[in-house]
Amino acid sequence: PGMEYPQPPWATHSSASPPSLCRTLHFALLNFMRLALAHLTSVSNYANAPKHCSGFLWLIIIWFISGNLCRCTGYRPIIDSCTSFAGEPTCCQLRGTGQCCLDKEECVCTSSTGGQKKLIFIVYCLCNPEEFPPMDPTQEFIFPPELMRMAQEQQRTTLVFHGKRTTWISPPSLKELLELKAKYPKAPLVVGNTSDSKKNHHGTYHPIILHPVRIPERHVVSSTNNGLVIGAACCLAQLRDILMEAVPKLPQEKTKIYQALLQHLRTPAGEQIRSMVSLGGNIVSRGSTWDLNPILSVGKSVLALASEDGERQILLNDQFLAGCENADIKAKEVIVSVLIPYDDFISAFRQAESQKNAFSIVNSGMRLLFSPGTDTTADLSILYGGIGSTTISARKSCKKLIGRYWMLLVLNEIFLPASALGGKVEYRRTLLVSFLFRFYLEVLHGLHQIYPFRYTELSQERMSALELLQSGVPQGVQIYQVRCDVDPGQSPQDPVGRPIVHQSGVKHATGEVADIDDIRPVDGELSLAVVTSIKAHAKIISIDASEALQVPGVVDDVTARDIPGENGKDEQAYAEDKVLLSSGGVSGPLDAIKHNSYITEERKIEKGDIEKGFKSADEIIEGILKESLSFPHKSHLLTFIVELVASALNLQSNKIMCYVKRVGGAFGGKITKPSLCGFFYVHFRTGRPLHFAFERNMDMLITGGRHPFFGRYKVSERRYFAQLLGNSLFWGKSVIEYIVLKVDNAYNIPNLQVRGHACKTDLPFNTVTEINMYKGVNLTSFKEEFNAENLWKCWEDFLDKSDYYNQKAVVEEFNTKNYWKKKGIAIIPMKFSVGFNATYFYQAGAVIHIYIGGPVLVTRGIELGQGIHTKMLQIVSCELKIPLSYIHFCETTVPNVASVGTEINARAVQVRHLDPIQRDNPNVYLLQISEAHKQSISLSATGYFKGYVTNTNWDTQKGHAFPHFLFGVACSKVEIDCLTGAHKNIRTDIVMDVCFIGLYTLEEIYFSPGGEQLTLGPDTYKIPAICDIPEQFHVYLLPNSRNSIAIYSSKVSTPNLPFASTPDAVAAAQKERGLPLDFTLNSPLTVERIHMACADVFTEMVRLFSFLS
Structure with a gap:
């Protein structure tokens, strides 16, 4: 009621979250109407209820959607979409000046002709709120009376459902329930089935289940x-x-x-x-x-x-x-x-x-x-x-x-x-x-x-211990520039630089997207079950599947000895003589360093005179840091999959067909896990269709993983020494190079030495000052020239918009008045290098077919939910000067990684061979196609972008490692509870985009002493929920940014890391307690690590009493 879609075209990413969110929001509105109507004299008064009950409606919305986990959207667009029927929770204030963020915001810049031009920024104008019907309880769908009548009749009868192993009985009266319980004393009573259902995953079941919900x-x-x-x-x-x-x-x-x-x-x-x-x-x-x-x-x-x-x-x-x-x-x-x-x-x-x-x-x-x-x-x-x-x-x-x-x-x-x-x-x-x-x-x-x-x-000191951290209704503002405001000559039909509907948005929100699990089973289709080791680093003496093969329905078993070709690339698909990985590992970074167990050669960068810098230093700080680096998963490297399967089955690659229409989100997975080759062999061996879709725990066990990171650092004028570890050669080399090349971030460090190794382990992968920032045209630590002009634009624009200095003063005042609660704030600039240090990663191909009559068919890169389909639509529409409705897509195998998907695919779809005809017929597309056909000009084009030329000579430590750099600044304000370690993100201001809140505060992987991975699902592995996002979230995209390499300004922002604010709050607690401020905090900053870092009388009490150990 009251909404057709919650602004889905802009709030969606994958096909899984939006339908469930829409259902949840519908349920929230029904409950709000039920509660609101209970306190109103008539339905006619309902029209004014939202105006007076907006706060309560928002409370209900947050209650309800807190149960929905979404890995893709960051929740902010979901909250924004709710304003179409719930109104604004409060009015945001920009810059602390008292000016409402919904007021028109103007700034003045210099145009290309040297004159002055006003740029209009858009705030919350992605759609017209008047397009959505008002909430009206009288228009809610009537529950079918026939079903209500049937439900009332069923109250008088006992319902019995017979399964192969279990009988489900639902008695209508207490007397009958007691009789059944006397007859079946071991039968459990199940209402919600949230506890008993978990036991089924462990192979236990009950012959009789009683369902006493109608008593x-x-x-x-x-x-x-x-x-x-x-x-x-x-x-x-x-x-x-x-x-x-x-x-x-x-x-x-x-x-x-x-x-x-x-x-x-x-x-x-x-x-x-x-x-x-x-x-x-x-x-x-x-x-x-x-x-x-x-x-x-x-x-x-x-x-x-x-x-x-x-x-x-x-x-x-x-x-x-x-x-x-x-x-x-x-x-x-x-x-x-x-x-x-x-x-x-x-x-x-x-x-x-x-x-x-x-x-x-x-x-x-x-x-x-x-x-x-x-x-x-x-x-x-x-x-x-x-x-x-x-x-x-x-x-x-x-x-x-x-x-x-x-x-x-x-x-x-x-x-x-x-x-x-x-x-x-x-x-x-x-x-x-x-x-x-x-x-x-x-x-x-x-x-x-x-x-x-x-x-x-x-x-006040003691009262601060009683105040609980409560999350309010998240609210935010986004300000960005629209191309037509800068370029008045842009055609109204040209969609580039304008916000348009996400091509999959409506289907996502309505649940009409056909996922793999929606495909109906075919005759003879097999399902796959995976057997994993319960021990890490164990020797395989024998594998006996005889008992499993006797179970009805089991067709065959496949082990490493059955694979006719390669058993994976640099990682094994199936364990052979030894289990190197269970769900976790038994040896880690320090073991690998001790035994020189490296899988790649050392990567090293030096800049300036390290020894001179240390000799002239007033103080030298040394320490160790540990971290995990997470990489995404799902099949957006189809070429790799084809090669992997072909090598495992001893087939030519042209006999392997792999299709991906689009990929949704990922949950702790990886790109290049080799287990796929073993799964395909099951089909190859049996000749029957095979369907495998992992449950969450198995997905995280087999495809999940992190790059464990272990570093030693020694700093005077900033020196950093790091070692990276993993078990995959495919990504080990790329990732270690990635880290070494990016270590300087946005800081010009005069004397720097970085040395990195990718090590062989049994673990799966996984008050900044302006003085130190790069200025003007400068050289990176690996001697690549770049212009830091946009970095300083972001910095100055950010300080103007975020009210940082006033925020900092408020934080300091709060910390002086509260002993058990502390706030922290940190501002971080970022220089982000796009892509990988390998040219072949940037190549992309596309094919464009123009049909007589005007329709266009385009192949393009793999859609991951970030909107590459939509962006390619804009490029093709702009280049061919045709409406968006003329363009259609089909899938391809072009990879999509490292923030370059839009650029390389956009380059590939640019076509130029119709330019002469377009000049003769500039405004009539159909005439252009007709004329081209008459002149026997091919209406098909193959677009190929060979990639940006990148190279690094590790001997001379020089080169052109990345095609270009992106810049941004972010500031986060957090509050922590020193008694428990609980924390919340109060406010985030960014001039770009923010990400990795989960990576740095929640997402920790645990292992048993024997190496078994214990974090296998949402119960144990926590990803950010709506309660974890900033209460205030302000996004500003830098206006008038120019990038000669990125096509149509395809890159305006890229992730920044909100890590430094929490240590700032911990430092405030340490300072008040008279403790040293050179403490170590490893990522992720979980409640445990925050609390133990805020040393107090209780943490010391526990540490001192050795008899408890």
Whole structure:
């Protein structure tokens, strides 16, 4: 309702995210209308509701779409699209001057003729908001009455579904459910199926599954003198709505537990999951990282149970959560409802890798009960989750904590061994006492509010510990130049330099794109299952597939010995005698350096006099850094795939056909993994069609990976020494050269030495001052000449627009007033070299056919979602002077990597052989085609761009390594919680584009001690969600930028890295604590690393007590 598309032509990238986002937004609007109409006297008043409820609508939108992960868009265009029906969340202020960002912005520049010309910049003008119909609940689709009638009839009958291994039963009444439970005591009760479905991935299943979702007694909601009674089948989203409605109606002192529950009900999973997970299922699952159970337990919640033998009640306490037999549910019993009592002082805490969509690292529920009418402590309960396999109670400590120093007692009782499952042991220990300290302060603050004359108000230093990091509604502005404003002579038909619709946008948003999984299976089609090793660096003694081959449906097995040709290129497709890679590795960078295990020759660059620079230095700093470099994945190197498969099957390349219409996003994958050749052999061997689509965990296990990076540095006048490591020769050489050549960034370092090796390992790949910036025409560290004029334009334009100095002053003032919260801000310029140091990477071909009547067929590079189809449309339309509707595409094999896809393919589609006829018939395209046909001029053209000439002589350390450079400046402001390491990105200003927030703050890969990769999906490998993007995001594209190499200014921006702001916040904490400022922070800056870097009394407490190790 209220939208046809959420501005999809500009907000889409892949075919997976937009349809689900559109459905989620539709669901959000339906819920908003339901809640809004409940508080309006009539539907006619609804038209004015959005004006008064815009903030609430935005809150619902953020709640709902927080469950959608999108790797491609960065979420900003998605948020922008919502303004078409939700309005602007607030008015952004540019430059801190109070000027609204939606006001017309003008600047003056010099035109090519030397005169003055005004340039109009566009802000939020990609579409006309009046094109979208207003929200109107009366126009919502009516749910089919027949289906409603059928659903009501089904309430009176038992539904039974029989599968090959499982029978699914849905009883309509509590009586029938209890009978079935007595008959099948081991049958699980499944409502949302979010916990039990995971077990299926491990090969376990249940013969009988009971689905008690239609039983009225399990959906009851009532209020009693003791608290709220909630049915066990109520989903978590319903529980949240119930509590939101109940809290304002109750005295504040009775709602502490409900407020604690509400705080956590906004964080687990997304709204889609919260709408399925039941309260009873969440309780019975008893997961250690489940956030609600510790709160319900300390709140003395009561479970109402029923069976054929009768009814009874039990406490939801620590013994129940630990599975003690005398406090547990019996096999024939079911939970009917849960009583959540009113309570005084209850607090809840959690810390996860990400603010939302992440399981807790540690969670806790704490309760303090005072004697009636006094401030004397009568009872204390503390429970922790995430410490062991079950939720743990600090019972002994609670008895001793009354009147005692709390922290050390808890550390003694809640023991966490050094080898505890999940790692992060030291960090989790500090969270135990950090949570307790925060609860202690909450109690003192509460007592001051109740007894203001007896208890003093908390100091600002202590109050800063109580303020939680909350993410608001993201908002932003983008300002850019349109070509027609600079070139008045541009034809209205010429689309170059104008924003046009993304060619796949509408299909993305409506779900009409046909993905590989949408292709219907054909007769005899096989599915592929991959067997991986559970050990890294293991010797293969034998492989016995006899038992697997006896399973019905299994046709064959394929191992390395079956591959007739090459078993991969420089990496093995299938392990032969030894498993070099499981999901992870057992040896790393230091091992490779120690044994000189290098896979390429050393790459070295020197500039100036290193020794002289060190001798004249006032101070020398040395250290080590570790990092991971991520490369994209999916099949956008089709030529490589064809060569790989051909060599594995001993076939000629012309017998291998590979088609890619477009590629969506990637999830931690790689371009050149050799496993494909083994998959194709299955088809070659059996002669039957083969379909293989990995589930997320297998995809990350087989195709995922990072370049581990290990560097030693020694700096006076800036010296840097680095070593890069990996296990693939194909990318090892290119990546090490890439790093060595880019190490100077935008800084002119007088004395510099860089030496790099690509090493053989068992791991998969994976207050800047103006004084140091390049100025004018200069030489890079590898002696390539370039002009830094645009770098300084970006720098000066950025300082003007971002209000950096005022922002910096505000950050410093905040840090002086807050001990446990710190803000950081950093401004970083960037010089980005386009492409790779290899000419052959830049070549591209295209074929253009012009048909009689005017239609044009073009082959071009592979679409990755970045809009190369759309850009090629613009180029062809401009060159041939024809409407966009005349042009159509078909796929090709031209690779698309290293930010050069548009340039090389655009060069290839430029055609010139119709120039003479175009001059004679300048305005009539059809006449041009007719005349060309009469003159027997070929209407087909082969375009080939041989690439930019690049070269580097590593002996002389000179050359032309890259075709050209791009420039930009970015500034990010962040806030961190020193007690937990939680952080949020407050604001980002860029004159270009920003990227890699996930790479530098979230995306960490974990391995078991045996080398098994543990991060295999969204539960463990966290990519940025909507809660991680900047609250304010301002993008400015540099106007009047000229680039003689890039076609039609195809490159205006490229990624910048928001890494330096967080260390700035950590440095503020270190400075206030009197600690040295030369600390080390390795990437990614996870909550664990941030917290441990902000050394405080609690981190030192954990480190000092060796008995805990």
